[in-house]
Amino acid sequence: MYLEKINGPEDVKKLTVAELPILADETRAAVINRVSKKGGHIGPNLGIVEFTVAFHYVFDSPKDKIVFDVSHQCYPHKILTGRREAYTDEAHFGDVTGFTNPFESEHDMFTVGHTSTSVSLALGLAKARDLAGGTENVVALIGDGSLSGGEALEALDYAGEYTGNLIIVVNDNDQSIAENHGGLYKTLRRLRETGGMAEDNIFRAMGLDYRYLEEGNDAVKLVEALRGIKGIDHPVVLHIHTVKGKGLPYAEKNREQWHGGGPFHVEDGSPLYPGGGGENIVYKCLTELMDSNPKAVVLNAATPGGIGFGPEQREPYVKRGQFLDVGIAEENAVGMTAGISRNGGTAVFATFAPFFQRVYDQMSHDVCLNSSPATFLISNPGIYGSDSNTHIAICDIQMFAHIPNMVYLAPVSKEEFVQMFRYATTQRKHPTGIRFTGTLPSSGIEDRTDYSVLRSQVERRGSDAAIVAVGVLFPKAVAVAEKVFAETGKKITVINPRFLQDVDRELLDSLKKDHRLIITIEDGELMGGYGQNIAAYYGDSDMKVRCYGISKEFHAVHDAEQILADCGISVEKLTAEIEAFLNA
């Protein structure tokens, strides 16, 4: 065992080059130990083990700096930089996050979780180094999948005119989460097939120096390649060919499924805790739309599984030209929705809320300025969306509810989602965003609301106090009302706003006559959120309004119910508050 003596890069350097493959095997075993028991990003980490060993052998971290794109492939790096036990000892699994984290180690440069940022961040490190007269190497490690993102392409282009040291390692395993999309992947394939000799080299076309290494999982060859570029005086791309999921046969074979996931049996890959199937309402709506409307197109940006489209599910729709995965290229996806809508098509773009942050301008300018009747499915916004500060999106309402022409809807049940989706994809007047989480409950009653008339829904009408609850928090409001009634016999009002881009003025006016308190609760950030619209609407009246929402933080340790409770949103606390008000 070499690994047990590795407490930092200095210990890696004590080995001979010939010993590095053994350290790599031990590191891989540590990765497998953790992910098989706890889950995580599997494929990306197994593929990059040898590179990481070679990197820490050749370079001098933290003086030399490495930036991991997405950083979901940083487990071997953490293992080799003093955080070994978090992978070998279950008692220490909680010591590390799944992404690089400067609060954990001086070897981690940034907290990162979104794609395509590494080259920009590395360029910044290099620029500051040059102004300070430093001599350290700056390395960006970016996967082939991340290359198609706008920030990465902008940065590769700018790197092509940069004049100082910058090493861009392209970790090419011929796979994004799903298969890659985009013409540049044809070029990468030609480069792999020709040992880097193919013409029309995308990196050289961006002005960059270029080297190729076929043996991207050979630590010895990697040491040689890295020694050849250490200290280089200009930007260079080192294109290495790796195997995603390397070392686990089933992961090497089924790369999409094994990008990441939960705990599994190492011997055959079977899940430790098999999940139930369950109906995926989003998938159902999308397929029904495509089946019934031949001009309907579902666009996705490299996360098709997130909306229920595994390889088998998407295959028939891809063939019909109705399901487009544009790769990691959200900006292009949104621009395309505007174009499709303009030319008579029905476009739906669906991705996770944090990645919608990539397209604020495209939503505003390409889509809303042109009143494109496109539909946007924003999944997992707010506090329920993420278990990491890198993927939390608590400002989706701040972003999207205020863009002119946008209708921004928050269903409280599967049935509302279905009817809202139906409305959005059949009207031709305006863009519609639907924010939802995977945990939408079923109301059991078909929703037949006509959403062309935007009204909030009064779930139960009482008096004195009302709770307005956005989307997924609606059941909490109902529970509070029931508890207040059970405890005091007093009926309070519960309102589902349904649309968030404005308030229901008529309803709010009507409450003035027999209500004295409105409480708003939402699972997004309090400041600039939906509730404040109501507070402002009643600002000049005698109505008391108390708004509750999420505190302005990148919440890292994630327990949604705890965070909500800390922000004043719990059934117990709200019930007590309302009862105190009613008794005052």
Place this chain on the structure above:
Amino acid sequence: MYLEKINGPEDVKKLTVAELPILADETRAAVINRVSKKGGHIGPNLGIVEFTVAFHYVFDSPKDKIVFDVSHQCYPHKILTGRREAYTDEAHFGDVTGFTNPFESEHDMFTVGHTSTSVSLALGLAKARDLAGGTENVVALIGDGSLSGGEALEALDYAGEYTGNLIIVVNDNDQSIAENHGGLYKTLRRLRETGGMAEDNIFRAMGLDYRYLEEGNDAVKLVEALRGIKGIDHPVVLHIHTVKGKGLPYAEKNREQWHGGGPFHVEDGSPLYPGGGGENIVYKCLTELMDSNPKAVVLNAATPGGIGFGPEQREPYVKRGQFLDVGIAEENAVGMTAGISRNGGTAVFATFAPFFQRVYDQMSHDVCLNSSPATFLISNPGIYGSDSNTHIAICDIQMFAHIPNMVYLAPVSKEEFVQMFRYATTQRKHPTGIRFTGTLPSSGIEDRTDYSVLRSQVERRGSDAAIVAVGVLFPKAVAVAEKVFAETGKKITVINPRFLQDVDRELLDSLKKDHRLIITIEDGELMGGYGQNIAAYYGDSDMKVRCYGISKEFHAVHDAEQILADCGISVEKLTAEIEAFLNA
């Protein structure tokens, strides 16, 4: 005169190919007629005249569809599609906007003003066409400068795997607004120098078919080239070499100055209305920073003139490596600021507010999640920022004031700007955004505030009523207070919030004892704006709060004072309102 008979593309087609150069000359004269009298985008339109004539000769608009990138080069297109008089007859100058506009003509596909969107939008048009079984051509016209933007690069890449008709015309005049930046421009130069034969072709590397035409200002050659690709069954790039400013010698020579501007004497280019110089406080702050701190870097994305850095001003700082223009690549610029900040540098990124919409995720994830102590100068947000619905940015507060860790400042005077800038660029704790317009007045008094303690400023303390006025609207609040005092002898309170990411709780609490009304005014959108924070803060109290801000619209006809008045923000109206309240 051919032009006077051109009422649409069908009339262009009545000419012989040999007559097209004459029509082009007449079209150019019409462009010059308008821009010399009214101003506008000069260089881009003069360079694209021949292509536009050839396009309408060969293709069948509006069946065939053309998408103009930025669309600041659409004047010849408007001239040839029934809007000739808006260029030839001063009485009709008001008939058209400066960008494509579907409300003006069926030949305009989108309202566009931001860069790098054309290929995405065209891909969407093509996709909808293919699903509908259509056969029309779809053409995107994109300038070389726009190619470096993330959305364009993502779309070029995706086009490389698209399988239907798509014609991407790259209008290469070797110039962005300023000079181009990025390695791909070395490749474009090699392609121009070799008649399109150079190796490492960026377009082929993206998977695209490619053709080159050197004579991009020769209508006859353009007709031939376009005929060769009309009806093509796959995506193709036609790379044409044009001359920016073609036909005006001074514009051809000084391409940056003649990108756009005000009215001028045609004979020598001298301005019709010479402007005063005046101190540029932003330029002054930036140069003082770079002069005093060798690790300070000013980043800009293709609009250096917007912060006072013309070619001569930026040259010494470019040489020292302290002034970076990354080209049209805002995402990379923001990523780099995070990197520079992490490695000990002092980074400032400055651009116009609408272009900051491009970088919401980079601001949130690359910068704020990492608490990068970078500075962002957001110029011309809100209602004063733009004279076009394509460039209005009324939601900057909604976007940026709510991102965790961000400090978002709104100076009311040049002196406050200077001190806020000094604070932002010397602290190392958090990112700081400073929103401002070019019209900041001078207070005449040096600001010595310690902004590490965030407090709002009470400009004058009265009682009963207070006005909280954001940034550039502050003088209006002072004027209201003075008018109320003059007319009633009653002193009201005027508050400059200074920071917008939170409220000054201590101050707001203190107002409760002798104030009954707070009015908030801001030059950004009302909903989700700053004022609503105050309404929500007082929601549970007896304080009355009335919030005024801009209505949620893409305001197109632009008269800032009129829009403000329509939204309830004028000195007369607010004075009357407060006096009525005081007398009630």
